[in-house]
Amino acid sequence: MDTAGKWIFGLVAAFAGIAFIILAVSIFVLASALTTASSDTIEEASGGRTSERVAIISITNEIMDAEDIVRQLKKYRKRSSVKAIVLRLDSPGGAVVPSHEIYEEVRRTRNLGTPVVVSMGSVAASGAYYIACGANRIVANPGSVTGSIGVISSFPNISRLMDKIGIDQTTIKSGELKDAGSPLREMTPREKEYFQHTIDNIYEQFLRLVIDARGMVEDSVRMLADGRVYTGEQAWRNGLVDTLGTLQTAITVAGMLGKIQGEPRVVQEVQRQSLLDILLGTGTSETFRRLGKTLRSTSPVEYKMQLH
Numbered sequence: 001m002d003t004a005g006k007w008i009f010g011l012v013a014a015f016a017g018i019a020f021i022i023l024a025v026s027i028f029v030l031a032s033a034l035t036t037a038s039s040d041t042i043e044e045a046s047g048g049r050t051s052e053r054v055a056i057i058s059i060t061n062e063i064m065d066a067e068d069i070v071r072q073l074k075k076y077r078k079r080s081s082v083k084a085i086v087l088r089l090d091s092p093g094g095a096v097v098p099s100h101e102i103y104e105e106v107r108r109t110r111n112l113g114t115p116v117v118v119s120m121g122s123v124a125a126s127g128a129y130y131i132a133c134g135a136n137r138i139v140a141n142p143g144s145v146t147g148s149i150g151v152i153s154s155f156p157n158i159s160r161l162m163d164k165i166g167i168d169q170t171t172i173k174s175g176e177l178k179d180a181g182s183p184l185r186e187m188t189p190r191e192k193e194y195f196q197h198t199i200d201n202i203y204e205q206f207l208r209l210v211i212d213a214r215g216m217v218e219d220s221v222r223m224l225a226d227g228r229v230y231t232g233e234q235a236w237r238n239g240l241v242d243t244l245g246t247l248q249t250a251i252t253v254a255g256m257l258g259k260i261q262g263e264p265r266v267v268q269e270v271q272r273q274s275l276l277d278i279l280l281g282t283g284t285s286e287t288f289r290r291l292g293k294t295l296r297s298t299s300p301v302e303y304k305m306q307l308h
Helices: 005-039 067-077 095-111 127-132 159-165 191-212 216-224 230-237 247-257 275-282 281-295
Strands: 041-047 052-059 082-091 093-095 116-125 137-140 143-148 229-231 265-269 303-305
Touching: 041 230, 052 067, 052 247, 067 229, 082 127, 082 247, 093 095, 093 127, 093 247, 095 116, 095 127, 116 247, 137 230, 137 247, 143 230, 191 216, 229 230, 230 247
Parallel strands: 052 082, 052 265, 082 116, 116 137, 116 143
Antiparallel strands: 041 265, 093 303, 143 229
């Protein structure tokens, strides 16, 4: 490619990069607005005739924040008519801190006298399994995908792209590791070692939690906790879950733990449809909401099953 061609390529790439940044910012602003506009919820009840209830709290998609789930746990454990809670998990996991915060609130809820039963949906892996370990009982569908006990951190490297565009960056730093993980250059061996120690420490925290929660010996858990996933049936055979069954099974177990006589009435929050949901369609607006949360809550270290 001659000099003129390189200049044209560089200009096109630069304009494309600027356009992408503008688009990303625009999507972030719209996603934030959609999240705020659609945050209102209504409560629906169904099932048995008894006044004693089982509350269902759903965790779907990636776990990026804990605020809403913690709020619901506090709300229902304070309600005298709610005798137990079913935590419906359908998530590949997510960020480390919100996963731990939800786990702690689940533990606090059961310790304060409100039983919590986990019901695993299609996927309840990594950070979702971490949360499940806080419950009184774990119910998995035989076909659920769970496990993926481990920690992951990914660092993109766009240095070659920057070279092609012709953009250089000079970094002034106070210490050798201050810009560790920068996407603008190759990672050094020392940086890789540094991040590996961090991942190993967080992994050990996850491991100890599973050992304590499941009452298993360390060697057995280490053999299972190499990042692989298990079906619900395999998880049950390996002692990672308590019971095989459906959401209804979990509701029944919760009713028994909550000492409810007869069929419990089920109560749960449902997202109120906003104007933007109507205009864009619920699926599209939900995608924007998830994108907004992801842009606001990106974590470098995750309890997450890789889906790609």
